[in-house]
Amino acid sequence: MNTAAVLQDEFSGIPGENGQYLTFILADEEYGIEILRVQEIRGWSRVTPLPNSPTYLKGVINLRGTIVPILDLRERFAMESLEYSSTTVVIVVRVEHEDEQRVMGLVVDGVSEVYTLGKDQCQDPPEFGGSLDQRFVKSLASVDEKMIIVLDVDAFLTAELQRSLD
Amino acid sequence: MxxxxxxxxxxxxxxxxxxxxxxxxxxxxxxxxxxxxxxxxxxxxxxxxxxxxxxxxxxxxxxxxxxxxxxxxxxxxxxxxxxxxxxxxxxxxxxxxxxxxxxxxxxxxxxxxxxxxxxxxxxxxxxxxxxxxxxxxxxxxEPPAQESAAGAGFELFDGASADADDGTPRLQVRLREVGEADRTLIIEELGNLGEILDSGGDEACFDIQLATEESPDNLEAVLCFVIDAEQLEITPLGGGEDEATAAQEASAPAEPEPEPEPEPAPAEPEAAAEVAGSESSEPAGEAGESPAESAAPEQPAAQDTPVAEEPKPAAPPQAAAPKEAAKAPAKPAAAPKAGKAGAPETSSIRVAVDKVDQVINLVGELIITQSMLNETVNGLEGVVNSDLLNGINLLQRNARDLQDAVMSIRMLPMDYVFSRFPRLVRDLAGKLGKEINLVTEGESTELDKGLTERIIDPLTHLVRNSLDHGLESPEARARAGKPREGKLVLSAQHQGGNILIEVRDDGAGLNREKILEKARANGIPMSDNPSDDEVWQLIFAPGFSTAEQVSDLSGRGVGMDVVKRNIQSMGGHVEIMSKQGQGTTTRIVLPLTLAILDGMLIKVAGEIYILPVSSIIESLQLRSEHLSSLPGNVQMLKVRGEYYPVISVYDAMGLRGLASETDEGGRGTAVMVQAGNIKYVMLVDELLGQQQVVVKNLEANYRRIPGVSAATILGDGNVALILDMPDLYRLGQEARVRRGGPSDAARAPSASTEEAEQA
Missing domain, CATH: 1.20.120.160 (HPT domain)
Known part of the structure; x- marks a missing residue:
């Protein structure tokens, strides 16, 4: 790949091509999301719980006048939940479902780095099973021998909307 | 341009x-x-x-x-x-x-x-x-004025017919005090509009004979771009030509009377203004022409009275000779009306609904900020900060007023909806051979624009149903001893924070037996001896409508489920009252607006929830001795001799762990609420007070939650959920069924408030 193409990809931010990713830590593993989807990063604040909802959905917050749902990613991935502390971070992301944009917050242990990942660094995830839902994983990338699990943020919303009302 | x-x-x-x-x-x-x-x-x-x-x-x-x-x-x-x-x-x-x-x-x-x-x-x-x-x-x-000039009138009338016969009416256009350059322009213009037969004259008075399909009004409108209206005179050249004109001028109504009267033609106001202006400037420039002009034999009236009003073209235009003459008496009526019709246009502006909504949203934010300030200030020492406190109070009042004013922008009178029904009723009645008197009441009742538009379809449906199946044919009505003419009433009125819209007919009413029969045939489950209310509700059952048509009941259900769904999606509900042989009333109850709601703040399990005040009937002090149990975990509360089902918010919303509701002595707080046709008692921990809240959609970023209709932001910036009364009742009933089962504990979802408050 020549330099021009790389640059172009970097600027266009096409997912799956070269793009910048924000990584965060969840139980010592590093996860990545497209940086263009990140609206802001904020500390944990009190939420209003939503009754009749799954436990990983911590509730909703008031984000400058709009009501934004907050998901705990540890609980979403059926990991052991952690007590929230001053370092607990909420990444507010823009997600899309059927061309409709929405905003939701993801609770993570802490943010880590910003990487530029080339296509050659990413591979489609193999069938892995386990508690992490395959739908949420877009690809696996390697940076300096580290594995980064690149997540598909839209899948969180889709999963929420598809969950049947009971 | x-x-x-x-x-x-x-x-x-x-x-x-x-x-x-x-x-x-x-x-x-x-x-x-x-x-x-x-x-x-x-x-x-x-x-x-x-x-x-x-x-x-x-x-x-x-x-x-x-x-x-x-x-x-x-x-x-x-x-x-x-x-x-x-x-x-x-x-x-x-x-x-x-x-x-x-x-x-x-x-x-x-x-x-x-x-x-x-x-x-x-x-x-x-x-x-x-x-x-x-x-x-x-x-x-025709008015008497016309008859006084009977000779002229008939003459003109013949002229009109003649015009119509030969196809292209001929007009004489007379220009006065029009310069050479303008004349050329006008002739060119007129050439585009018709065929110029003849032209000639001088600057003071220039005549053009024109064969054209255009009406004199139109010509005038075109030429007014070039010259002033008063410089122009258009005369139809019918059969009688000059005689006609002369006769007309002689006739009293045609000339002098229209003079002082305002002309209803739309171009007029500008013309009047222009004339007023030209009156002062023109004579100065063309003073020399004046004598020549006053010599013009055909225009004495115009000359005599240089009023700011344009004299009506001396002779009536085109195929409308008698009409013109009659215009004189018609005008006085038209003039004030024209003024009236013009008024609303100048006193109102068109604004995109988006912009209004934006303002409403901003005001909503302002109200939130204001109540946030209020809360902060409440903790302050009153004497030291009296200025601040006064200011805050003033701000609160102003914000409320502003909110009311802004909300009223979106309000439309129900007339907007009702006005389309006379036509529908007229057409349908004609088609069905029925005699129907449509009465509308409360047309000025105002409703949010968003709701007004969405109410039209359901209402149309109900009106159709009434006409088609409710009101009987004149013969049948006569047989039943009712007046031949059926009465259909559309009414709207405010009641608290709701608007009640009713479609009332004095027709045959719903047939209880037939509905029951049909429900049985459709396999809709029901109790052995259902109340009338329950029976009427059956016609809202989906599928009830699609069944094959059954005589006088038929179609009563057509799409009624859709009507109900539409109304419910607007946050309202439908009620039916019917008496066989006397008529049916369908009542739609809607909230006035969807954007702001009067809320009662309640506390349950440490969280604040909001009940719409419109659904609250009363709040009660609960005493356990007034509670009685029915099998299947059903609790009933006796209030003034009547029993009401009891729903616990804890159960309905799956809240656990902090259950208080009733203290050791079995006391607690309860609220009696109305959800559609059902009244029930809701157990809560605490009533905190009443507040207007701005409704925020949960679906905007998330999805619907059972038992919750929307959310809002409280004064402290926290989010509170607005409870959905009918849904809560349903959840409460389901919870009852589940209660005691082993799955219960596992189901208790996220409401772990401790966790949430660890911030």
Missing amino acids: DLSEFSDTFFEEADELLVEIESHLLDIDPDDPDPEQLNAIFRAAHSIKGGAGTFGFTVLQETTHVLENLLDDARKGNLSLNSRIVDQFLEAKDMLKDQLDAYRNGTAPDQEAFEALCQALQRIAEENRAGADAAPAPAAA
């Missing part, structure tokens, strides 16, 4: 004008038409024609033109109306609407329909003319 950006405005205005035309047409009594109304219809048609011409919507323009001519005849008494003609006019109005929509969508209007309609209208005109020629009876309908 690019006109396209104005065309939207034209479409909107034309829509409104068409609505106006329709309402007048429906209202008019063909035997004794109110000249005011005919004038109003004429003006509306004329305005549409003008706009259509400007934007080049030729078909629309021509249709309105044909219609306008007939209306003009009618308002001058030359065309006696009958219900058939009114029907035809209504059809024409429908077609105008179609054409308008076609232009709006950028498609070509239906040419065939246009021609057919034009022919139909033309026929009316011809029949009328034939009738008029045979017996000059219309003269009787």
Whole structure:
């Protein structure tokens, strides 16, 4: 790949091509999301719980006048939940479902780095099973021998909307 | 200039004008038409024609033109109306609407329909003319002023017929005090509009003979761009030519009377202003012409009285000679009305709904900020900070007023909805052979625009049902000892924060037995001895409608489930009251607005929730001795001798762990609420107080949550959920069934408040 193409990809931010990713830590593993989807990063604040909802959905917050749902990613991935502390971070992301944009917050242990990942660094995830839902994983990338699990943020919303009302 | 950006405005205005035309047409009594109304219809048609011409919507323009001519005849008494003609006019109005929509969508209007309609209208005109020629009876309908000039009147009338016969009427255009350059321009212009037969004269008085299809009004409108209206005089050259003109001038009504009267033609106000201006400037420039002008034999009146009003063209235009003469008496009526019609336009502006909504949202934010401030200030020492506290109080009052004012922008009177029903009822009644008297009440009741638009379809459905299946045929009514004419009432009224819209008929009423029979056939489960209310609710069952038609009950259910769904999606509900043989009332209860809600703040399990105040009947102090249990975990509370089911918010919302609701002594707080037709008692931990809240949609970023209708932001910036009363009842019942089961504990979801508050 020549330099021009790389640059172009970097600027266009096409997912799956070269793009910048924000990584965060969840139980010592590093996860990545497209940086263009990140609206802001904020500390944990009190939420209003939503009754009749799954436990990983911590509730909703008031984000400058709009009501934004907050998901705990540890609980979403059926990991052991952690007590929230001053370092607990909420990444507010823009997600899309059927061309409709929405905003939701993801609770993570802490943010880590910003990487530029080339296509050659990413591979489609193999069938892995386990508690992490395959739908949420877009690809696996390697940076300096580290594995980064690149997540598909839209899948969180889709999963929420598809969950049947009971 | 690019006109396209104005065309939207034209479409909107034309829509409104068409609505106006329709309402007048429906209202008019063909035997004794109110000249005011005919004038109003004429003006509306004329305005549409003008706009259509400007934007080049030729078909629309021509249709309105044909219609306008007939209306003009009618308002001058030359065309006696009958219900058939009114029907035809209504059809024409429908077609105008179609054409308008076609232009709006950028498609070509239906040419065939246009021609057919034009022919139909033309026929009316011809029949009328034939009738008029045979017996000059219309003269009787014409004002006495006309008769005083009877000779002239007939002469003119003949002239009009002659014009119509040879196809192209001839007009004499007289220009006074028009310079060479302008004259050339005018001749060129007129050449485009028709055929110039002859021209000649000097600057003081220049005559042009023109064969044209255009009406003098149109010519005048065109030429007014070049010269002042008072410099122009247009005379039709009919059969009698000069005689006609002379006769007319002699006749009192044609000349001097119209003089001081304002002309209803739309170009007039500008003309008047222009004239006023020119009055001072022109004579100075062309003083030399004045004597020549005053010598002009045909225009003495104009000369004598240099009023700011333009003298009406001395002789009536085109095929409308007698009409013109009759215009004199018609005018006084028209003039004030024209002023009135103009008023709303200047006192209102068109604003995109988006912009209004934006303002409403901002005001919502302001209210939140204001209550946040309020809360902060409440903790302050009163004496030291009295200025601040006063300021905050003032702010609160102002914010409330602002909110009310802003909300009222979105409010539309129900007339907007009701006004479309007279037509529907008229058409349907005619089709069904029924005699129906439609009465509307409370047209000025206001409702949020968003809701107004969404209420039309369900309401149309209910009205149709009433007409089709509720109200009986005149014969059947007579047999039942009722007046032949059925009565259908549409009413609207405010009740608390709700609006009640009713469709009431004095028809046959719902047939309980048939509904039950049908429900059984459809396999809808029901109790052994259902109350009337329960039976009526059956017609809202989906599928109930689609069943094959059964005589007098048929269709009562057609789409009723859709009606109910629509109303529910607007946050309202439908009630039916019916008495066999006496009629049916369908009542729609809707909240006034969806954006702001009067909320009762309650505390359950440490969290604040909001109940819509409109659904609260009363709050109660609970004593366990008043509670009694029924099998299946059903609890009933006795309030003043009546038992009501009890729903616990804890159960319904799956809240656990912090259950308080009742203290050790079995006391607690309860609220009796109304959810649709059901009244129930809700157990809560605490009532915190009442507050207006701005409704925020949960679906905007997330999804619907059972038992929750929306959310809001409280004064402290936290989110509180607004409870959905009917859904809560359903959840409570389900929870009852589950209660005691092993799955219960596992189901208890996220409401772990401790966790949430660890921030």
